[in-house]
Every structure is written in C-alpha cells, then in structure tokens.
Amino acid sequence: MNEFGTNTQDEEAPALNLPPITGEYVRETPAYAKPAPIDPDQIRYQEPRVRIILEENDAIPPNGQFFGINGIGYLLRPGREADVQVGIVDILNHAVMATPVVDDVTKHPAFAESTRRIAERYDAAGEALDVTTCVDPVRGGRIGAMWLIPRSAEDLGRRRAVHRFWAEGSYGLMGRTPDHVASVLTAFAGWRQLFDRGGRHFGDNVVRFYEKARDEDLYLAYAIVPPQIDRSTPAHKHPEPFLHPGVVKETDAGIVIRGAHSIATSVTMADWLYVSYITPLAPGDVDYAISLVVPVNADGLRLLPRRPYATLATSVYDYPLSARFDEVDTTVVFDDVLVPWEHVFVYRNVELVTAQFHESPAHVTANFQSLVRFGVKLELLAGLAMKLVEVGRGEGDANTQATLGGEIATYCAMFDALVKAAERFPLVGEGYARPHPQYIYAGMSLQRRLIVDLYRTVRELAGGAFQHLPSSEASFLSPETRAHTERYYQSTAAGARDRVKLLKLIWDFIGTEYGGRQLQYEMFYSAAQPVVNRRMFRSYDWASAKALVDRLLSEY
Numbered sequence: 001m002n003e004f005g006t007n008t009q010d011e012e013a014p015a016l017n018l019p020p021i022t023g024e025y026v027r028e029t030p031a032y033a034k035p036a037p038i039d040p041d042q043i044r045y046q047e048p049r050v051r052i053i054l055e056e057n058d059a060i061p062p063n064g065q066f067f068g069i070n071g072i073g074y075l076l077r078p079g080r081e082a083d084v085q086v087g088i089v090d091i092l093n094h095a096v097m098a099t100p101v102v103d104d105v106t107k108h109p110a111f112a113e114s115t116r117r118i119a120e121r122y123d124a125a126g127e128a129l130d131v132t133t134c135v136d137p138v139r140g141g142r143i144g145a146m147w148l149i150p151r152s153a154e155d156l157g158r159r160r161a162v163h164r165f166w167a168e169g170s171y172g173l174m175g176r177t178p179d180h181v182a183s184v185l186t187a188f189a190g191w192r193q194l195f196d197r198g199g200r201h202f203g204d205n206v207v208r209f210y211e212k213a214r215d216e217d218l219y220l221a222y223a224i225v226p227p228q229i230d231r232s233t234p235a236h237k238h239p240e241p242f243l244h245p246g247v248v249k250e251t252d253a254g255i256v257i258r259g260a261h262s263i264a265t266s267v268t269m270a271d272w273l274y275v276s277y278i279t280p281l282a283p284g285d286v287d288y289a290i291s292l293v294v295p296v297n298a299d300g301l302r303l304l305p306r307r308p309y310a311t312l313a314t315s316v317y318d319y320p321l322s323a324r325f326d327e328v329d330t331t332v333v334f335d336d337v338l339v340p341w342e343h344v345f346v347y348r349n350v351e352l353v354t355a356q357f358h359e360s361p362a363h364v365t366a367n368f369q370s371l372v373r374f375g376v377k378l379e380l381l382a383g384l385a386m387k388l389v390e391v392g393r394g395e396g397d398a399n400t401q402a403t404l405g406g407e408i409a410t411y412c413a414m415f416d417a418l419v420k421a422a423e424r425f426p427l428v429g430e431g432y433a434r435p436h437p438q439y440i441y442a443g444m445s446l447q448r449r450l451i452v453d454l455y456r457t458v459r460e461l462a463g464g465a466f467q468h469l470p471s472s473e474a475s476f477l478s479p480e481t482r483a484h485t486e487r488y489y490q491s492t493a494a495g496a497r498d499r500v501k502l503l504k505l506i507w508d509f510i511g512t513e514y515g516g517r518q519l520q521y522e523m524f525y526s527a528a529q530p531v532v533n534r535r536m537f538r539s540y541d542w543a544s545a546k547a548l549v550d551r552l553l554s555e556y
C-alpha cells in the first residue's frame, strides 16, 4: 500500500468480488482509418470493443497501479465513457464496478484518438514512476511530480523531467496536457497568501482543491481569455451583460456563472476546468472578477469545439498528426452554472484576479511547462528537416548544411539553454522557486517570432515536394495508379511508400489545417507578441545594465 491507501504497481491487486461488466460488443472503424491501410500490422481497432460508462457513485477500487497515473483509471472516471478492448474487460471486472450502456451513445472519432493518446501516457506514467512521481517534501510518500511545489532548482529539474515526459507523448504537439494547468494550481497553492487577501477561506479553497487534484491526479484545462467582443470597452459596458463570464447570482450554496470564454484547449479530455481572466479587468468589472474551478460535466457547462481535425483526416497515413494529436480548442459557455463556494478562489475582486498570475509564480511556472514542451517540438522539427533533406540526398550540400545549422539547430540549442537557465537560476522567495522570469519571457518572446521563421525554413527546404504527392494512400492500392505511384514518387534514398509517408507527416506538421493551427498556437497560446514583449521588459535586469553604463561614464 502506498500513502494513499492504494496499491503500488509492485504489489498484487486484491481479489475483488464485483459484478461482471456486460454490454454490447461493437466493431467500429473510425472515419479516418478509411480506406483500410494496406499493412495488416498497422490496422487499428481490429479487436472487438465494448463501451462502458461509470456512474457517479461507482467506486474505483485499487487496481494494482498508482491511482490516477493509469490510462484506464483516467478513462474510467465517473461520467466518462470508455471504449475498451474486450480482452481487458476481465481485468476491469476485477477492478471497477461499471454500468454498461447500450450502443446509442454518440461515439466521437473527433476526440477518441487524442483521448486514447492521453490514456496511453497515463499508462506510461505508471511505468516511469521515478520520473513522473517524487517524494512529497511535506508529508513524505510519493506524489505526481507535476504537483511538486518547487523550492529549489533541483525541484524545477524534477518538474522539467515530468513536463518532458508528457510532451514526448505527443512529440510536443499538444500544449495543454495535464501538467500545464497542474502547474498553475501548484503555484497558486504555493502562494496561497495572495488568495488569503480576499479572506482566509479562499486560500483554504485553493489549497484544498490543489490537494484533491494532486491526490486524484486530476486533469484540468483552463479558460481565462474572453471572446473578442469589443476591445475598446470593458465587460460591464458591453451592449449586453455577461457576454463574458460573470456572477449573475449569489446563493448560500455558491455563485451562478453566465457568459462565455473563447478557448479552452483540451477541455474535452479533461476532468475539471479552471475559469478566470488573464486579460485585464476594468475597475467596474467586479461581477466578472472571478477565479474558480468547475467539473467539466457541471450542469449548464456547454462545450462548443471548433472543427476537430481527426474527422477531416482520410487516413493516419495521409494525416498522421491531424488524426491523432488534435487537442481540440473549445469555446466554453456557462449557462448559469452553479459553483459551490468551496470551488471559488477569488470572488468579485478585480485586484486579486489581476494579481493572481503574475504576483504569484503561476505564469512563469505554467510557461516553464510550455517551453519544455516547445523544446520537444523543436527536436521533432529538426529531425523532420534533416530527414527531408536526406530523403532528397541533399545532406552533403554546403548551403543546405548552413541552413540546417543556422536556421534550425541554432534555435533548438538556444531554447534548450533558456529552459535550463530558467531552471538552474530560479528566483527563490517565500519558499517558492520561480523559474527565472527573464529566461521564461525571453523564450516566449522569441518563440512567437521564430516559429514563423522555422516553418518558412522547412518550406524552403521542401520546394514543391509537398505538392508532388499522391492524393491519398489509396494511390498505392489502385491497379490504375499503383505502378506509377511506386515508380515516380520514390527517391534514391527511399522507396515511394516511405518517402511519401515522411512528406505527408511534414506537411501535416506545417501545412494542413492542423499545421496552421499549430503555428497559431505557438503565436498566441499565452498572449499576443506585444504583451509578451512587455513582460520581458519588466523582467529584465535593467538596473545592472544601467549600472555598467554609469561605471563607464564615471571613468572620464
């Protein structure tokens, strides 16, 4: 047993006498898997599957793994539908008490594969506990490392390792993995004094929810930027009230929220949603000055996703990233959502909502994760660029080597150095080690500009290669086109199938609708360029720089 009273991976799960899971077995092929891949080893979902759903009161007993860091545990949280292989139902029969549902619940190929990737990562996390967990310095015992309140550079090193672990699961292509908002909440808990200023019970709420999220390893998304309705007027002066989320009513049980936030990436895969404003509020915006958490299945919470890319993909071979790594940006609408008082961190307090991200270490802690994740993506980009060159036998060309070195490798090394500098030289105060803001904001400011340059460099290396591609994987199958496809899409470095596979991957990375969204994400996931630049302005050590000038001036 571990400190939470659940079994660790090394111990045998206890025998349980629970009712068996029954249900209709369904055979389904997601839309993106058509036409059928020609390599039988690559055919997915060939095993019969059963769909199950947990009800609110169903218990999840110990299942032989670190609770929460486990793909099945993630998929089978109450209220979440899961589509699992029949082969593991026996295991589940001994692990969960589940209620089957008939096959009339909509299955979403739009979300299924991304959610599966997250579940796989939770599984992998359970097998890499030395990276994904660490000793809780307060209570002893182990906690998920993404929940560690950093008190030193070494603690930030542990956090970097777990961020990297999560980023590698999506090759850096998913930004809002569970460790992102976990970083915000961890920083809030490590800086509860800010929330105490609104009343000590609010600080208690922050710490209590942090502990719950940590112990249950909850997946949180966040919505903290409102829709662009009218930049020239504050929320309380809009033509209608509560276009942006705000408090319409206060009751003994809690507060009632109405309005909409513009984007909550990954919320379709998350358990809870954190809601507030990172954009400035005006003094009269007191009804909008909130900071709180709601479960994603709260009554009245509506999720309006943009068009998911997985359903646009004709096959994994043709759109390997669109089909599998779309974290789906989603507008969230609050149709009078009741939020119990215990889930409220700031209430009708403009000053605290404004202060919470920057006065606390939340912004730099969360963006430390973002930069670690971006570093993994840069490695992917570097690898793709090199392979692109190699598949055309261009690696020996001096100009191409200069481009790869100066326009790609330089930036990859530079970002790696910025992340490590932020970690090795933290600002430690009041028991918390902040990743150094100077390096965090330098990274964020450069990232927004350089991602455009990096994409352009890959395009320049490719020329027309992405447009000289067969229309789909089916071209390799049709008797009409097969021979020509095999013959005219090859290179001397690779057969046609492998070359086309690589080029389609790169095009999905930079050129498809998915690729375009990736670019927009890096440019705006936190804020517009001038906003980030001003943060850099405030973080740099101008005093030291000016002192150097003064010394020079005083010499003559």
Ligand SMILES: Cc1cc2nc3c(=O)[nH]c(=O)nc-3n(C[C@H](O)[C@H](O)[C@H](O)COP(=O)(O)OP(=O)(O)OC[C@H]3O[C@@H](n4cnc5c(N)ncnc54)[C@H](O)[C@@H]3O)c2cc1C
Binding pocket: 176, 222, 223, 224, 225, 228, 231, 232, 263, 264, 265, 266, 329, 517, 520, 521, 524, 525, 526, 527, 528, 529, 530
């Ligand atoms: C792919 C993606 C995923 C995202 N995921 C999340 C998420 O998970 N959670 C979340 O809360 N948010 C998310 N965001 C939202 C993100 O935080 C915002 O897009 C970001 O803060 C910028 O705000 P904005 O979109 O309102 O753009 P703006 O800040 O309005 O910037 C757009 C342009 O307008 C200019 N501008 C800004 N203010 C003015 C003004 N007053 N007058 C004239 N021009 C102005 C800017 O310089 C910029 O050129 C995501 C965004 C993207 C693109």
